[in-house]
Amino acid sequence: MTAPERLTVRGPEDILGFIPHSLGYWPASSLVAMTLHGTTLGATLRLDLPTPAGQAAPFGFADAVRRYLESDQDADGALLAVFTSDAGMVPPSAYDLLISTVQCSLEQAGMPVRAAWFVGDVYWRDALCSDGSCCPMPGRPVQEIRDSMLNAEMVYRGSSVGPAPRSGSVPEAPVPAMHLAAVREAQAGWEEELGGLSRSRAQFSAVLGFWQTLLDRTPPVAWLPDIERDAFLRATLLVPTWRDAVMVMAAAGRNAAEAGAEQFKVFADGDGAGGADESVVSLPVLPPVEIPHRASAAGKPGAAAAEEAGGRAPALGPPRRTGNGAPLRPVPAGSGTPVGPGPVPAGYGEVLMGVAPNVPDWEGLDALDRILGNLAVLGGQAAAAALTMRGWVAWCRGRGSYAAAHLGQALELDPDYRLAELLLDLVGRGTLCGWAARKETAWQKFGEDTAG
Numbered sequence: 001m002t003a004p005e006r007l008t009v010r011g012p013e014d015i016l017g018f019i020p021h022s023l024g025y026w027p028a029s030s031l032v033a034m035t036l037h038g039t040t041l042g043a044t045l046r047l048d049l050p051t052p053a054g055q056a057a058p059f060g061f062a063d064a065v066r067r068y069l070e071s072d073q074d075a076d077g078a079l080l081a082v083f084t085s086d087a088g089m090v091p092p093s094a095y096d097l098l099i100s101t102v103q104c105s106l107e108q109a110g111m112p113v114r115a116a117w118f119v120g121d122v123y124w125r126d127a128l129c130s131d132g133s134c135c136p137m138p139g140r141p142v143q144e145i146r147d148s149m150l151n152a153e154m155v156y157r158g159s160s161v162g163p164a165p166r167s168g169s170v171p172e173a174p175v176p177a178m179h180l181a182a183v184r185e186a187q188a189g190w191e192e193e194l195g196g197l198s199r200s201r202a203q204f205s206a207v208l209g210f211w212q213t214l215l216d217r218t219p220p221v222a223w224l225p226d227i228e229r230d231a232f233l234r235a236t237l238l239v240p241t242w243r244d245a246v247m248v249m250a251a252a253g254r255n256a257a258e259a260g261a262e263q264f265k266v267f268a269d270g271d272g273a274g275g276a277d278e279s280v281v282s283l284p285v286l287p288p289v290e291i292p293h294r295a296s297a298a299g300k301p302g303a304a305a306a307e308e309a310g311g312r313a314p315a316l317g318p319p320r321r322t323g324n325g326a327p328l329r330p331v332p333a334g335s336g337t338p339v340g341p342g343p344v345p346a347g348y349g350e351v352l353m354g355v356a357p358n359v360p361d362w363e364g365l366d367a368l369d370r371i372l373g374n375l376a377v378l379g380g381q382a383a384a385a386a387l388t389m390r391g392w393v394a395w396c397r398g399r400g401s402y403a404a405a406h407l408g409q410a411l412e413l414d415p416d417y418r419l420a421e422l423l424l425d426l427v428g429r430g431t432l433c434g435w436a437a438r439k440e441t442a443w444q445k446f447g448e449d450t451a452g
Contacts, residue, residue: 007153009041012117013144016081016124017151019044022445024402025164027083031098033065035075035111043072043439046401049084050098058098062105064430070109071437078106080116082127086138089118089125099127119145165405174377179225183378186231191238193281198239199268206280207242208249208257213286215250215367223374228284234375234382240419241266243385247392248351250368251360256345263347354396354434359441369393376409384414391423397443398436403427 009015015034020026022044029049035042045068050061069078080102082088082095089095095118103113116127118139125139145151197203210232236242241261249257261267346356354360369390376386391406404427410420435441 007150010149012115012126013148014150015041015079015115016117016119016145017148018154019081020161021151021154021159024399024445025162028164030083031065031102032081032083033069033102033106034079034081035069035072036077036079036114037074038076041079042075043069045069049082049095052094055094055098058101059105061098062101065102066105066109066111068430068432069106069111071432072439074439075111077114078111080113080127081119082117083119086120086122089120089123089127089139090137091130093118093127096127165402175225179227180378182227183231183234184380186227187234187380187382190232190235194235194239197281198241199266200280201267203280204242204245204261204267205258206283207236208245208254210283210286211236211246212249212254214371215364217367223370226284226287229286230375230378232284233371234378234380234386237375237382237385237389243389244348244352246368247389248346248348250364251396252346252351252357253361256347256351256357259345260348260351352392354436360396360435362443365393365396365443379413381414384410384417384420387413388417388420388423391420391427395423395427396433396435398433400427400430 007014007018009018018041019032019034023032023046027046031047031049033045033047045065047061047065049055050058054061069075080099082099084093084095099113099116103116106113118125118127119142120139122142123139124142124145125137126135129135194203214233236246245257245261248260350356351360372386372390372393376383376390387406387410391403391410394400394403394406404424407420407424407427410417411424414420436443
């Protein structure tokens with residue numbers, strides 16, 4: 001889509017209509033907070049409303065809101081919206097104390113709340129207005145939000161509001177049963193062929209090269225059914241070393257993936273089965289595509305609205321193209337180390353926590369997420385791996401609800417999947433990915449210019 005002009009907020013209906021587009025869904029039982037830079041919207045945060053016990057002592061909740069929003073260091077104000085039921089917004093509301101406590105906390109942090117609203121099932125109203133003459137009960141129709149000018153403009157420009165993410169439902173395969181059976185049969189064959197090669201440097205390089213070819217194709221590319229390709233990709237996800245390397249490569253480039261594998265000494269030193277000199281298994285043939293490839297897969301900056309983090313709010317301008325430091329030097333296939341002088345590739349731990357590189361390759365992560373979504377619907381243990389990786393990408397984007405949903409689905413398929421358990425613990429404790437916590441590096445859903 002071409003870069004449109006900045007959207008104009010004409011009233012509270014526009015702001016409230018923007019929130020579902022920012023999150024990707026209409027929130028329920030949630031507090032949504034948005035930072036302000038003057039009259040421009042900044043970061044977006046969504047948190048589940050506290051339990052009745054938490055409502056009675058909301059100070060911890062208010063502190064959590066403040067800590068998240070403080071990551072937007074340029075913020076000079078905030079907006080609040082409590083999405084609840086119509087019964088929950090009738091004064092005196094059970095959430096009045098919650099709003100006032102959050103107000104005090106943000107005021108002390110230099111982000112005074114300029115407006116707050118209740119949004120119910122059918123009605124919405126100003127949460128800070130007690131004058132019945134201007135704010136009569138039961139409020140104004142929610143349909144005004146859905147019919148707002150900004151909501152219409154967002155839809156016209158291609159944004160959509162989907163269902164809320166749910167962690168308790170594993171996605172069903174929208175594929176014919178015969179195709180599903182064929183992929184799983186082919187996957188079993190690939191697993192047998194690749195068995196014992198997890199410590200082969202040459203096979204590691206070949207696997208990364210195959211994934212890199214798919215990641216580097218200009219998105220979005222239609223994902224047409226391909227039995228051997230999908231079976232091979234799913235088989236590679238069952239090898240933790242290759243799975244982790246694909247995640248690191250998508251975010252930080254192939255240098256980082258290969259150097260990290262060397263650092264962890266995952267390769268065998270001798271000849272023979274799994275050894276460094278063993279020939280690789282022949283890979284599936286990818287059909288040619290008559291489209292330009294991405295200009296570069298390394299260091300692509302980006303940013304976007306964080307759902308449950310302190311990242312930039314969604315916007316509609318073109319992606320930012322700031323620098324990401326000096327690029328890494330080319331690496332010969334399988335060498336595992338950079339050639340010549342250049343920055344040291346980020347370690348696996350730094351990449352997986354969003355600490356390095358300074359700005360990840362958001363286009364690479366977006367491409368990875370699309371591929372994993374197509375692999376996950378085929379079910380099985382490979383789907384648990386794909387969903388876990390999607391959960392990590394969502395966490396990197398600052399979208400905690402989507403991260404929790406993907407990780408919960410992965411654990412439903414495989415309750416002992418360790419990486420999913422670890423990541424879900426991070427999400428549950430409210431830990432922010434390093435990239436999502438910095439507005440200059442956070443993923444941007446719509447581009448750079450923010451609605452104002």
